[in-house]
Amino acid sequence: MTEFTQETLSSEILGNKKSPSGRMGIILLVAGIVVLIGIVVMLLLTILPVKQTSWQAVNVDNNQMYFGHVVKDNGKVLILKDVHYLQMQQIAATKEGEQPSQQLTVVKAGSEVYGPTGEMRINWDHIVSTQKLRADSEVIVAINKLGK
DSSP: OOOOHHHHHHHHSSSOOOOOOHHHHHHHHHHHHHHHHHHHHHHHHHHHOOOEEEEEEEETTOOOOOEEEEEESSSEEEEEEEEEEEEEEOOOOTTTTTOOOEEEEEEEETTSTTTOOSEEEEGGGGGEEEEEEOTSHHHHHHHHHHOO
């Protein structure tokens, strides 16, 4: 009569005794599942929009600073909405003999001649830095005045 032990029962249920190729198959299956989960997560991060954030300043490598809400960031492209930027404005002299002066003003993107929308896509290769802005910053106060 054959004596059944835990090892013989489990090997009969699995088909054969501890097989190196069976273990390798399980390892490859688990590794494949982990890779698949990673791919799905990366795809979701690139497809799903980011929750609208507070105001951000984005400094790009052409020395231009943009202000807006980040709506998507997939590590390759940053998408800003409600985009504004700073522009130097020439103020004419009010008195004869006075020199004209300059004033820094906030401009809402979209009023340019070429007619852009209020959304801007910036390649991360050109972003020098980003920074969250306080609600009481001078730029945000000026943006809020533009909206009124």
